[in-house]
Amino acid sequence: MPDFDAEFRDRFRQLLRWRRDVRHFKNDPLPDGLLEQLLADACLAPSVGLSEPWRFVIVEDAARRQAVIDDFRHANADALAAQAQSGRGSDYARLKLAGLVEAPVHLAVFAETDPEQGHGLGRRTMPETVLYSAAMSIFTLWLSARAHGVGLGWVSILDPxxxxxxxxxxxGWRLVGYLCLGYPATEEGRPELEREGWEHRRPPEAHWLRR
Known part of the structure; x- marks a missing residue:
């Protein structure tokens, strides 16, 4: 086993802190082969029963990409109307919530909901673990992308x-995440929603219980 020493652990913690949900991208394309490397890293994620249920769709067709952008705009307008009813409409309206237009890469991540691989191990009582496994692949991809200087934004304001x-x-494929990838227009150490005053991180101890 490699020696993950204190210096490595500190740098890994920095990676976690600097993993941002990016919405502001440069138009520069990724170097040849980098996306494939990032996807290979994503496939190292853990999965229930070693089922590897993640399925990646690289969206390159201009018409399909535009249709996704149009769907985001429709869903975002609905979300804005709902936020306006709660009194946060103006705060919501000023947020940039997706980099779909600028990002050079669109990537849809699906989970195969009943994969043959894994032979059902671990899914009898919690079949939703295939979705969690696909989400783990996204997080693994996110960290690898950040380590390569690439930003990732997860767009959830869409109709799946x-x-x-x-x-x-x-x-049988279920959408788990629609992602934008590309080089960030700026580098930020704090979440954009925190910088914009929408929400703030809670201290870690606020998230756990002892029983």
């Missing part, structure tokens, strides 16, 4: 059924 239909994927 619409996006699934647009991408014409096999039956």
């Amino acid at each position: 059924d619409t996006v699934t239909a647009l991408l014409d994927v096999p039956a």
Whole structure:
């Protein structure tokens, strides 16, 4: 086993702190082969029963990308209306919540909901673990991207059924995340939503209980 010493652990902690949800991208393309390397790293994520249920769709077709952008704009308008009813409409309106137009890479991450691989191990009582496994692949991809200086933004203001239909994927695939990847326009050490005053991180101890 490699020696993950104190210096490595400190740098890893820095990586966790600097992993940002990026919405502001440069238009520069990723170098040849880097996306494939990032996806290979994502496939090192843990998965229930070693089922590896993640399925990656690289969205390159201009018409499909535009249709996703249009769906985001529609869903975002609905979200703005809902936030306005709660009195936070103006705060919400000033947020940039996706980098879909600028990002050079669009990546949809699906989970195969009943994969043959893994033979059902660990899924009998918690079948949703295939979705969690796909989410773990996204986080693994996120850290690898950040280590390469690449930003990632997770776009959740979309209609999953619409996006699934647009991408014409096999039956039984469920959308887990729609991602933008590219080089960040700026480097920020704090979450954008915190910088904009939308929300603030809680101290770690606020998130655990002892029983």
